[in-house]
Amino acid sequence: MTKALVVGAGLAGPVAAMALLRAGIDAVVHEAYERDAVGVGAFLTLSVNGLDALRAVGLDDLVAGLGHPTPRMVMHNHRGRRLAAFDAAGSRTVGRSDLYRALRDEALSRGVEFVHGSRLTDAAPTEGGVTARFADGRTEHGDLLVGADGLRSRVRTLIDPAAPAPRRVPLLNAGGFASGLRLPDERGTMQMMFGRRCFFCWIVVGEDEVWWFANPPQPVEQSREQLAAVGPEEARSRLHALLADDPGPAAAILDHTSRIEYGWPTYDLPSVPVWHRDRMVVIGDAAHTAAPSSGQGAAMAFEDAVQLARCLRDLPDVPAAFAAYERLRRARVERVVAQGRRTSTAKVAGPVGRLVRDLGMPVFARLLARNGGAAQAWLFDHHIEWAERVRA
DSSP: EEEEEEEEOOSSHHHHHHHHHHHHHEEEEEEESSSSSOOOSOOOEEEEHHHHHHHHHOOOOHTTTTTTTTEEEEOOHHHOOOEEEEETTTEEEEHHHHHHHHHHHHHHHOEEEEEOOEEEEEEEETTEEEEEEEEEEEEEEEEEEOOOOOOTOOHHHOOOOOOOEEEEEEEEEEEEEEEEEOOOTTTTOOOEEEEEEEEEEEOOOOOSSSEEEEEESSSOOOOOOHHHHHOHHHHHHHHHHTTTTSSSSSHHHHHHHHOOEEEEEEEOOOOOOOOOETTEEEEEGGGGOGGGGGGHHHHHHHHHHHHHHHHHHHSSSSSHHHHHHHHHHHHHHHHHHHHHHHHHTTTTTOHHHHHHHHHHHHHHHHHHHHTTTTTGGGHHHOOTTTTOOOOO
């Protein structure tokens, strides 16, 4: 059996390993950190096309029991006026830790091996394969190596030392889970407010439970150490100040949140010229990071994993499979990255930008709703047919 070394045990890595296994390729997942990611992060929305990708490899039922359905998004401006509503039927909002745990546990049950504390430092082609070297001095040989190692991918730079660096988006991210708070909003609907100084979103998910995130502006980049130095109460105070002049329940939500996740920066990744070389390839954020505003980061990674596995299953050699995978994926994911950039820009609009947004968004929503949402079919109706053979 062909053996794949998968680098990165976040969300993309376990799905890639399971897709490869289904294609008849053994996979070992190497993770740089010593511990797992249970309890890390807030939540994400997994769109219908991402769920469809999981369905291709028998993982949709696994996710169906997680989180909460998210059928609609409603946009409000800084005065509380409703601007537009968008259909998101089929989407689910899930805790990132819950999704990670479910995917990891399922991968383990299917026989995928995970190796923690396994930080990749180098990799080089060998006859008929690739040899990976890790920080602790170990080496491992495989027939191919898949970089699912995220925004700061080591595999990406091994493939192409001239690969572009991530591009900063001038927004921070914060989020959390509020409890003991009853709000009148429709359960499951994402209520999004373009505040005067900060974007804020909340979702009522239970009788007295609210999930939320915020995007404080970050005009000047701060170091990881500077951001880590912001304590929980200072984070709460900063968010209160940014949201104080806006209508809505933000203040109450913040006060009912016991632990606020605060201060991770936002990046995206412009077009990466080289996705594969020799027996190495990148998927997910390692190949194309979309800003969180796109709502498509996990979905694009899952689609990548499934398409890569199909190509390796159906084509006669690894280089041909990598080329077909890139052909199937590049245009789509770069369009998603561009869309995420535009959406992020709307969150930091000045007075003129706010006026344009407030006038244009209702028109845009009506255009998207025409013909049953046909304008967004390219994104949400995307389907990968696992049984269909890939042609070179």
